[in-house]
Ligand code: SF4
């Protein structure tokens with residue numbers, strides 16, 4: 161077991177309120193890995209990098225800096241579970257380092273509540289922490305039920321990787337982070353033509369987001385995916401309920417379960433689907449479980 | 463784009479918004495268009511055109527609740543690709559900030575950000591949520607310090 165990693169989870173808004181099953185899967189799967197989650201009071205919305213930022217960038221930076229202050233005061237790193245939170249917190253840190261005058265302006269506002277943003281905190285998406293601070297060896301040592309035979313269509317989403325100048329996570333055009341993680345769980349990561357296409361959620365248009373979702377699923381289906389693996393609740397929203405909308409509006413059924421990375425990890429660690437909240441998804445995972453049970457019985461027979 | 467009049471005053475104002483000043487570096491190569499998903503799925507949306515309109519200072523077309531800029535997906539592909547460090551998406555967001563200044567935000571953008579100001583969260587908590595969390599064995603969601611938020615949001 162690795163030495164104890166202590167981090168502050170920044171849950172954001174979507175996960176704890178809309179998709180608590182993702183929070184559940186994180187809490188369940190971090191324990192066997194020796195990751196201690198130190199919950200902090202006082203966080204607000206990150207705030208969201210699309211609408212709130214569109215309203216006023218200085219306000220957006222100030223609220224983000226206030227959140228970062230809480231972690232700075234505690235002296236621990238932040239892990240994020242949502243790509244949107246990752247984007248806001250990392251970009252705010254980047255801009256405030258790039259523009260000292262702006263940092264000064266933000267700090268003048270924070271002073272009113274007795275806070276000062278220094279810029280010392282490290283922010284990582286949970287999958288990046290798994291790669292960099294835990295490592296594949298320890299990750300695989302917690303795998304009790306390898307996801308043998310499960311073909312996972314990868315969806316990176318936009319904000320984990322881009323802009324790479326700020327995110328510093330992986331090659332934005334040829335990433336390998338999720339492929340490696342999913343392989344470590346014993347599953348087969350599938351690359352596909354639209355692996356890096358945006359889910360479309362930030363676009364204000366009646367048709368475009370759904371068209372993007374459609375293309376992504378058609379591309380995953382074409383390579384024979386059993387499910388989609390992703391790391392962001394906003395993308396999840398586009399894809400889980402999105403498939404229902406596509407079946408209604410475009411008369412096309414994909415029926416591909418959408419699974420958050422820590423839920424896949426949970427299955428691999430031997431948890432039951434309900435224990436990581438998979439029963440709460442609109443697109444059910446029954447076929448995957450059948451496949452898993454079959455491959456397990458084959459292994460026993462061998 | 464036959465208008466020969468450049469509106470430098472508009473560009474001056476844009477320069478003062480965070481990230482707005484980078485619009486000056488655009489040399490119209492079109493690299494952003496090739497990677498833009500909104501351009502791929504819409505005949506009207508084109509980040510290079512948006513930058514050109516910005517350089518010309520076409521405020522009326524750009525700054526409104528039904529401006530084409532709202533179709534940007536915020537994917538950051540253009541930021542990744544642009545050889546001139548224009549950070550087109552950040553220029554687009556700076557233009558959106560101008561919409562706020564002129565009181566012409568689209569309704570749902572306004573409502574969404576207002577919810578954050580009023581409650582500290584972008585997703586509003588209902589009574590069923592804590593019950594659902596409890597059923598999953600998750601801790602109850604605490605109130606967020608909305609007062610602090612209001613204090614720092616003031617100019
Ligand atoms: S924004 Fe950048 S990539 Fe796009 S046209 Fe201008 S210089 Fe080229």
Ligand code: SF4
Pocket residue numbers: 494497498499500501509533534535536537538539540541550551
């Ligand atoms: S951020 Fe907007 S303009 Fe830039 S590539 Fe994405 S959709 Fe196009």
